[in-house]
Each structure stands twice: as C-alpha cells, then as structure tokens.
Amino acid sequence: MNPTPALEFTGERFTPECVREIWYEHYHRYAFAQPLVAGKRVLDAACGEGYGSALLARTAASVLGLDIADTAVAHAQERYGDRPNLRFAQADVTRLALEPGSVDVVVSFETLEHVEAQEALLEGFARALTGDGMLLISSPDKATYSEAAGFRNEYHVRELYRDELVALLGRHFPHVRLYGQRLLFQSALWSLDDDGPAQMLTADADGGVAPGLAYPPMYYVAACSRRPLPALPGSAWFGDRDESVYRHYNHEIRKNMAAGGRIAELEREVAQLRARLAAPVEDGANEPTTTALKAVARRPWWRRWLG
Template sequence: MIERDDTLEFTGERFTPECVREIWCEHWHRYAFAMPLCRGQRVLDAACGEGYGSDLIARVASEVVGVDISEAAVCHARKRYGSRENLQFAAGDASALTFDDGCFDVVVSFETLEHLDAQDRLVAGFARVLREDGLLLISSPDKRTYSEVAGFRNEFHVRELYREELLELLGRHFPHVRLYAQKLLFQSALWSLDGSGQGSLVQTASADGSSIEDGFAYAPLYYVAACSRQPLPAVLPTTAWFGDREEAVYTHYNGEVRKNMKAGARIAELEAEILRLRQSTVPRPPSRWLRWLRR
C-alpha cells in the first residue's frame, strides 16, 4: 500500500487505488475500458466506492455522478476528487435509485452485483434511469472460477452468479447484451511498431506446446457486460488490453523468482554442510592396538 493522508482504509470490501499489482490491473482496466464509451456523456457510477473510477471517467465525460451506500466512502470521494467541476458524489443505495427516468446516457457499476440479494431490482433501476438508447457497463465475478474452482470464499459477496445466470438476469431488462471475459494473463505480445497491419491474431497453446488453438482458451475470472435496449455501439471492441508501463505484476513475479532461486541455492549449501558435518562425526572403528588393549 502507498501511504497517503487522504487514503480510504482497505478492508477488502471495496478497492482503493493504493492497492497494487493484480487487483490494481483488474479494477483500473474496467474503468479504462469504459472511458471511450463515456466520452461527452452523462454518466452514473453506481456503487462508486472510493471514487477513483468516477474521477477517471470524468476526464472525458460531460458529467459524472458517483453514488455509494457508504457515507464514509462518499465523504472521502468528495474530499479527494471534489475539485473536478463535472463530478459529484452522493450517498445512496444503488438498488433504490432516486434519479428521474432516462436521465443518464451511461451507467457503470463494477463489482456490485455480487454484494447484494436485490440483483433484479438493481438492474431494473439501471434500465429505468438510462435513456432508451443508453448503455450499461456492469461486471461480476464468475462463480465457478472465482469461488468453486479456487476453493475461495469472499466474505463480502452475498450472491455470486454463473455465466448463464448473469446473462439471464441482464437479458430480462436489456435485449442486447455482449459479455466480455476478464482475466489477468501471462502472455507474449507482438505489435506493429509502424501501426500497419489488420486485425488481431490470438492463440492459446497447451502447456507442452503440442496444440495451438485460435482465441483465448481460458476460463474467465470476471465478466464485464455491455447492455442496451438498442443495438450496441459499433465502437465496442472485440478485445481490450490494459497494462502499466512499469509492469508491476511481472516485476514482482521476477523478484519472487530471484528470491526463490537464492533461497534454493542457500538451502543446497546448508544441506551440503550438514552432510559434511555428519560424515566428519561418524565414529571410526577402533584400531587393532586399541582392540588388543581392551582384551
């Protein structure tokens, strides 16, 4: 964590921008993905938490309203990001919005669904406050990979959804839904330095390299959904990539590998020393003169 005077305590319930590496990439990527779709729009960030995402979107949107049920989070967000004129924060329940019908162009709500039971009411409220051609961007973890396969239980999650359940929930309120998979990956990347070329080549290999198939053959950890009552915007990408220039995750990984290699070498040295000491203290059989004196 980065020590700052205006940080919100990280309890595990809501992300703060002082978090690092994997969790940082996952959360910031969602808002970065939303930015081009929010340009010049009036945006609601429902369950905005600490406020970093609302602030990020406000760099391109005409207006952003961040709403969170936590008074402490809202007070913090106002203090930390309140200087931006097109950004405001309000305390409120995302599943019981008090805004007028059709007053927002875009609603974003990331990692909210799994925190409450009233999921249908939440999505219905988003549909109500959106314009007829408005866009909802919403995310949620995949119950199978996030919890069941990993054997993990997040104490702050009330109800996680399988892929089919998420699609069924969103489809009740939005005829047009596109689901994106999200997962932090370790990959080799190639990109054209002169900007030329066409399309993207995506391949996934088996561990031994015996098979290589097209596309991302990974089980998603999270889903990000784009939803609308009208056909989805043509500007929505097929894939979206995000990273930090410092490559914090990769740097940390390399550092851990180096530490483990050093530890392994030191363990080997100690084991060799123990073996040497054991060999030097093995009792030798008595000489023939000592055996004769013992008679």
C-alpha cells in the same frame, strides 16, 4: 502525490493503493469504459473509493458517484471532489431515486454480486438511462472465481454463473454484449507499421496451438442497452509501463533462487558436520567440541540459518 490518506482496505472494496493482480483487474474495467463515456452523463453506481469516477470524469461530460458507505463517499469527495464535472453522494443503488432518462451511461463494476436485490438494481439502472443509454456492468463467474478455486468471498451475497448473468441482464436489456476478463500471462506481438486484425492464440498442455483465448473467464463485463449497441471493441488490452506484476514475478523468482542456493549451502554444512560426528575419535579427545557439534547438528537448518 495526493495528500488525502488512503481509504482503509478491508477486502470489501478496492482502493488504488492495492497492487499487482487486483489493481490490473479493477483499473482495466474503468480504462475500458473511459472512451465509451466521452461527452456523456455518467452514473458510477457503487463507486467505492472514487478512483474510477475520477478516471471517467476525464472524458465524460459529468459523473455522479454513488455509494452506500458514508466513509467511502466522504473520502471520494475529499480526494477527487475538486473536479467540476464530478460529484459524489450517499445512496443505496438498489433503490435509485434518479429522474428517469437522466443519465446516458451507468457504470457498475463488481457491485452485482454484493447485493441480494439484483432485479431491483437493474430495474433502477434501466429507468435512469435514456432510451439509447448503455449499462456497463461486471460480475465474477461463480464457476471459476469460487468453485474452481475453492474460494469464498465473505462480502459476496449472490454470485452468478454465466447463464444466470445473461438471463438476468436480458430481462432488462434486449441487447447484451458479454466480455470475459482475467489476468493472463502473454507474449505480445504488435505491428509497428499499421493496425491490422488481431490474432489470438492459446497453447495447450500438449504443445498444440489453437486460435482464440481458450481460458475460462474470471469475471464478466457486459455492455447492455435497450436499443442496438454502438460499435464496441472486440477485445481490450491493458497494462502499466512499469510492468508491476511482471516485475514482482521476477523479484519472487530471484528471491526463491537465492533461498534455494542458501538451502543447498546449509545442507552441505550439515553433511560435513554429520561426517565429522561419525569420524572415530580417541576417548575423551575433543569432547567439548564433539558435544557442541552434536547440538548444532540437531538444530533445524532454518534455525542454523538464523543463528
């Protein structure tokens, strides 16, 4: 257990203490990048809390984590700074002052949409990279993340549609490979004998099944370079052995089922009370009891549940 206190979660940047969907989304990007940075000099631009830089440092030759927030940098240095190939510094990543060609890989996840100076950001990344260096960058899809969901993230300055993102990246990197990312509910089959080609299937509302993953991406992850990209995976799958999202889902289902049972029980009690109130009684008989029953029956069921 790391003794360093957690960085306060404001919604602007992810912290590893977050759980479920947001944890999966953020950790998957760095897990995808980790084998691609093996033995490389890495810049983690807008590193935030520092967990991703620390994950990359497990395979990279060196990792420099930069962030504009002094508090994030101080936290990252305190929590992860004891690793010899990892250091953190405060900097505005839209105004990089690194030596040209000084890094092999730039990683910048969920940064692009937070800045207005997107061209300057990519110019700086291209300049800092070696000639055959690679940029790994992510950004939410405006059509799915915001418009389809009717959601506005107050920390996002400029979100992009897919064609805008591809055009922006292409102005600085001739070679771009685009991945879609979103959390999915899947049934998995995998060979226990050998590795064969992957099969992906998606069912539609009518029960038909088509090949491929027919979902609109929530985020894009792009691998970019000025030279042809190295061999990259066609897809990448990520999970945790505790199945935290699925376990939470099951917990909520059980809780809702228990609540439904309790509601049905209370509704039966209400029906019985009303029946007793409707039954004829002799004048003046059981008047205190009848008055009390009427008072109870008039209370909302949830007040009766809570007493």
